[in-house]
Amino acid sequence: MNRRAGLLFNLVKYRALFLMVVLPAAVLVFNNYIPMFGGIVAFKNYNFEGGILGSPWAGLDNFKYLFQTEDALVATRNTVLYNGLFIVLNTVCAIFLAIALNELRSRKLAKFFQSSLLFPYFLSFVAVSYLAYAFLGGYGYINKMILEPLGFHDISWYTEPKYWTVILPLVNLWKNVGYGMVVYLAAIIGIDQEYYEAAVIDGASKWQQIRKITIPLIVPVIIVLVILQIGRIFNADFGLFYQVPLNTGVLYPTTNVIDTFVYRSLLVTGNVGMSAAASVYQSVVGFVLVLLTNLIVRKTSRENALF
Incomplete structure (x- = not known):
């Protein structure tokens, strides 16, 4: 009885805090946990008449489709390679920009650059695709304002798959680097300034301060x-790979990823079960990769592990 009274007392005493938690918890449950029930569609031959529970079981047939066609294997390869490149490129550039902004003497100039770099993050990929077309189209900026004045022939960017292994990482970097930069900048600002003052007294150069103080202290955040990000290495940004290349068929060898492959297959076959299987596959593999990566980190540096 005393325990119940204690719980009731705490509930009343901290009611404001509990009320603050209720809405985020409800969003988490309804958006993240309840939809997990729909994962059983991946193991069913789904039809609209039977619904989720009434549709017949299909075992692993929906998963077999993901590995039986050459297009599926190409999409899987592209997804992993692009995301691996995105992780490395975005992390390095975001850290570099965060350190550079932190070293700017003018706070107004730093805020201007910070806002300018963060702005693309809030643009939809529909808007980004129009911007990309303005640069890469037949009469776009690159062809008419750069290549032609220099005496080069126009390039048909939307019919040459080889160029998109560079274009897509650059577009992704331009759009997302600002967000990572803000996170790392916040971590850098939180470093105690006494470390730098002691380093200056010891005669450390600015590069030595960055290498010996700044980077080691933001390693946990990195x-x-x-x-x-590794947990989502099998999940591609649909807008980047579908909207920016304008869903051009000739570019599929270098722009087709798991998400766009499943979407196109769903449009052609209408197989909801196959689409659900792809989602389950991505989630399970991502979860396993997070555990493995965290285990490796724990083996090398226990205090830097995520859990």
Whole structure:
């Protein structure tokens, strides 16, 4: 009885805090946990008449489709390679920009660059695709304002798959680097200034301060963000790979990823079960990769592990 009274007392005493938690917890449950029930569709031959529970079981047939066609294997390869490149490129550039902004003497100039770099993150990929077309189209900026004045022939960017292994990483970097930069900048600002003051007294150069103080102290933040990104290495940004190349068929060898492959297959076959199987496959593999990556980090540096 005393225990119940204590719980009731705490509930009343901290009611404001509990009320603050209720809405985020409800969003988490309804958006993240309840939809997990729909994962059983991946193991069913889904039809709209029977619904989720009434549709017949299909075993692993929906998963077999993901590995039986050459297009599926190409999409899987592209997904992993692109995301691996994105992780490395975005992390390095975000850290570099965060350190550079932190070293700017003018706070107004730093805020201007910070806002300018963060702005693309809030643009939809529909808007980004129009911007990309303005640069890469037949009468786009690159062809008419750069290549032609220099005496080069126009390039048909939307019919040459080889160029998109460079274009897509650059577009992704331009759009997302600002977000990572803000996170790392916040971590750098939180470093105690006494470390730098002591380093200056010892005669450390600015590069030595960055290498010996700044980077080591933000390593935990870097590890956490990289682990979370590795967990989504089998999930591609649909807008980047579908909208920016304008869904051009000739570019599929270098722009087709798991998400776009499943979407196109769903449009052709209408197989909801196959689409659900792809989602389950991505989630399970991502979860396993997070555990493995965190285990490796724990083996090398226990205090930097995510859990």
